[in-house]
Amino acid sequence: MATYDRGRAATADLREPRTSSGRALLALLAEHLPLIRDGARQGDRDGVFPVEVFERLRGSGVLGATVPKELGGLDVSSLHDVCLALTTVAEADASTALALHMQLSRGLTLTHEWRHGDERARALAERLLRGMGSGEAVVCTTVKDAGGGRVVTRLRPAPDGGWVLSGRKTLASMAPIATDFVVSARVEVAGVTRSAAAVLPRRTPGLTVLDNWEGLGMRASGSVDIVLDDCPVRLEDVFLRGPLGERDDAVLAGQTVSSITMLGIYVGVAQAARDHVVAELTRRGGAPAAGVRTLLAEIEARLHALRTTAAGTLSVADYLAYEFDGDPLERGRRMMFDFQRAKLTVNRLAPEIVADCVTVIGGAAYAGSHPLARLYRDVRAGSFMHPFTYPDAVDWLSEAALAGPKD
16 A cells, blocks of 8 residues: 655645655656657547557556555555546646556556455456556456447356357557456346456457547547457456446445546646647737736636646545545445546536637637647547546436435
């Protein structure tokens, strides 16, 4: 577990790490930021995943940052510090940050399985974590079924006592370089439909990584589709979850840990847009027009609200995840409630900031090659990230405020 600096004044705007391991991660990332920044324009233009960047991240230990130290990682467990790392990368390139999130968040959730799961889950988690810690394993998590949910990914028993997995997943960021895939699926066990997560090496027969990502934004994130055609899965390579549709508020904590650090990506995009505007106005010289000064003041205020909202929410999430020893159902509800309020705020403020930056710069920012054009498209991705999309978040938050959260 990471060591916290209790004598150090905690910042409230997502600018300074809270732990020694968080500082170590930021120091490692600093070496890679120039390369990430230099490749952002071409990656966006061509829609090509930055393989060289991730090979260097792997070699320096960044891809094992959230793995416990005893398993070979940097032991970055603070959600605040992981979020800050993603913010820092997103200021250089949001696509790279989104792909990196896949690896870092998986380290966090696998560490929980390793510490608190049953015997089989602990063994599977440890195997993956050791691979991540050594730099050998790059783990892509695939949750969303393709075809708008019409194609359901399913596990079924195999004659050899294992499983067979079939389906198709979409928006699998970082898939172009993944060595292993954690695939969400449904499975029938003793007549009950349960959720599951199957772990498959890339070389698994029947597993095909497509090259079909043509996103409006996040164009270099490699968010491709994965086709699963009767893929064999060993019995011990499946995390079995609870019955599908059964309410268990305790699992909301894990869902929050897995996703909350993504807030940093959109904070980073907004910060990058603001910094570009300030640099351009400084270069132009003279006193900006009153309308420009008004917009700049609004940008500053919104960015402050964005950063402090994210930082405050992450501080509470760290406490609930690692120090709260009360009812696990209450912990899950509190973590998700705070997360969803912050996510709704970030998804509103970040696009407003970038849009105002485009207005300040004017018509030049409308060219596809302009840095703000990329940021304008990338920032929109936040509203589509689970959990939850806007309609589900509105339902969940309103029910939580009025009469307790819905399923």
